Amino acid sequence: MNAEHCAITMDLGGTTIKLGLVQAGRLLASSQLAAHSAQGLAGRLPYIRKAVDDLLAEQTISRQQLTGVGVAIPGIVDSVQKKVLSIDKKYADAPELDLPAWAREAWGLPIILENDARAALVGEWQYGAARGLDDVVLMTLGTGVGTSAIIEGRLLRGRHYQAGCLGGHFTINVQGAACNCGNIGCVEAESSSWSLGEKVRTHAEYHRSQLRTEPQIDFAALFRCAEAGDGLARQLRDQCLDVWAAGAINLIHAYDPEVLLLGGGIMGSGAYIVPYLQAKIDAFAWTPWGRVEVRPASSFASAALLGAAYLVTHPN
Incomplete structure (x- = not known):
């Protein structure tokens, strides 16, 4: 598959975590898993990583074909330092996590963090x-x-x-x-x-x-x-x-x-x-x-x- 400029994307909802592979504004593949957000985000990261790796394998996309990881999360996010500043009840441990380091270790990729409503508006602005x-x-x-x-x-x-x-x-x-x-x-x-x-x-x-x-x-x-x-x-x-x-x-x-x-x-x-x-x-x-x-x-x-x-x- 031609998957140049393909991005790993995540929408960390309070109930469901949505995962996707996106190329040129098109969702190539997606999956989801239960969020268990009241228990924090750290414990979900291994499951997210496995689910993403499964999607990559199903689509025969190599890491060399990926450009980055985009994460939408329901909180106040410093998009420059790529850090969650504040979040209300869901994923309460998120401000303590080094998500850029996690993305580098998992896939060798840079990460973008953004508030989920902002990410949704960008999707609608560009494609909807x-x-x-x-x-x-x-x-x-x-x-x-x-x-x-x-x-x-x-x-x-x-x-x-x-x-x-x-x-x-x-x-x-x-x-x-x-x-x-x-x-x-x-x-x-x-x-x-x-x-x-x-x-x-x-x-x-x-x-x-x-x-x-x-x-x-x-x-x-x-x-x-x-x-x-x-x-x-x-x-x-x-x-x-x-x-x-x-x-x-x-x-x-x-x-x-x-x-x-x-x-x-x-x-x-x-x-x-x-x-x-x-x-x-x-x-x-x-x-x-x-x-x-x-x-x-x-x-x-x-x-x-x-x-x-x-x-x-x-x-x-």
């Missing part, structure tokens, strides 16, 4: 729904709320690598719930998978709700029960939508994009979410120049892998 745009923000809805921004054709990182990626911790309710980041009333604390179950179960109407019969309270269950006419589900669904809309408007006011991309695990209900957020943004975002378009992310399952590979050869 944001292709051809110079000003775009991404909002991922799932276990947490991830964000990132590209401004004037450049990936936004900031002096301390926090710019753009903390939109899930915008304060939208000063009297709201405590967030796992230590703040009060963050977007995540008010509407994310990790905070949803408690909100549902502690609600006064829970015992009369169809949600009480659901084996797992997640956004799929919430939207399904709301569609079936359940009163509590509809109330909480609309609260979540309003929280996401407020977060999206804050992103628009902060970063002045042409397009807001929506991605993440919740986008199975994207046909309902996208027009709802578009209507709220049209009504309330201060954009005298015109209208910010809301688009679903097109290739989100592999966007972070593709973006990490792009950053291997195009550090931005």
